[in-house]
Amino acid sequence: MKINDTTIGIIGTGVMGKSMVTNLQKAGYQINLYTRTKSKAQPLINNGATWKNSVSELTESADVIITMVGYPSDVEEVYFGNEGILENAKPSTYVIDMTTSKPSLAEEIYKQALTKRIHAIDAPVSGGDIGAKNGTLAIMAGGDEEAFNTVLPIFQILGENIVLQGKAGAGQHTKLCNQITIASNMIGVCEAIIYAKNAGLDPERVLESITTGAAGSWSLTNLAPRMIRGDYDPGFYVKHFIKDMTIALESAQEMGLSTPGLTLSLKLYKDLAETGEDDSGTQALIKLFEK
Structure with missing residues (x-):
């Protein structure tokens, strides 16, 4: 994906997420952010990221959306419902859940995304705060090969060991x-x-x-x-x-x-x-x- 033409929306900037966003910023991507607590994202905003006031607002303006939240219930909250990602994302948007979550939930997101012509990938990571800072995370992906190949340049900024493991849920x-x-x-x-x-x-x-x-x-x-x-x-x-x-x-x-x-x-x-x-x-x- 061309850096100048791609806006990445990020939901979740915790211990690992903040370093991942920093690496994407260094690579030149335009970053839009939404988290429950704006103050946690303030250093990234100060560094040029654009704050959005809701999941739906962020979703409407992004070409790629990366989520890295806490629990499966948080994943459900940001993806489903009238204000969620799947209801508000443009067709052809790529949504990447990097939360460690339930394989069955990844499969459900993929199925619902497919009906809206949205490309869904589950891509949890390993490597902790050190891997996130150094851009050396292991990224384990599940989804369609074509979608994976499209977002691979983004993954390559975040990690080194990047493997498409199979269909939706395989990453989880x-x-x-x-x-x-x-x-x-x-x-x-x-x-x-x-x-x-x-x-x-x-x-x-x-x-x-x-x-x-x-x-x-x-x-x-x-x-x-x-x-x-x-x-x-x-x-x-x-x-x-x-x-x-x-x-x-x-x-x-x-x-x-x-x-x-x-x-x-x-x-x-x-x-x-x-x-x-x-x-x-x-x-x-x-x-x-x-x-």
């Missing part, structure tokens, strides 16, 4: 695979750091050895150092990880699958949230093990 299923993998891995990262400390080792030096070996993972490389420093600022909120794991567990149960690692991780994160850590980063899980 892939993201759930990602979250299932992280769920058990985070337990292992916490246990390893606690073990190192109790063995009288320097955990940072331990990381030098194990991050590049068979135990290596994104969480071990990027989140374990934060755990050691006591840095619990959110690159990804505990409350949103609980949401993702809940969706993944429900989807697995619908397929008749047993996921004991996911089940345990979800329980631990719920225990963590009950101690007041809802808005902390996922690395705060180590607090349970330190106790």
Whole structure:
């Protein structure tokens, strides 16, 4: 899509969304914004983005609409109804939901969009605040190949590992695979750091050895150092990880699958949230093990 001819509407500018918008601005795209709390978007407005007062107002003036909100209920709110995206978008608009949400909801958005000649893609991401800032997110897409190829230049500004996984909903299923993998891995990262400390080792030096070996993972490389420093600022909120794991567990149960690692991780994160850590980063899980 040509930068000079394309206006991108963004709904949602949270921890990751704000960095994604900044990268699109740097690339030269005209950005229109709408969020529930305007003050959160103010730095982006100061940088040249145009504020819109409602979902419908933003939708009417955009060629591409990217949503990255919190929960499936938020996705439903912005896409459906008289004031929603699908009712107000122009034919041939591309709508991209980058929220981690239910695969069945992605399929429903696609079906309703199709009747209005709107191109819908589900494209959740992984990489946290670091990936969003650096434009190195993994983007997992579901939808039609032609629509995917059209918006690929936009994805290439936001990420590096960009894969069309299949039809509508496939991006969300892939993201759930990602979250299932992280769920058990985070337990292992916490246990390893606690073990190192109790063995009288320097955990940072331990990381030098194990991050590049068979135990290596994104969480071990990027989140374990934060755990050691006591840095619990959110690159990804505990409350949103609980949401993702809940969706993944429900989807697995619908397929008749047993996921004991996911089940345990979800329980631990719920225990963590009950101690007041809802808005902390996922690395705060180590607090349970330190106790």
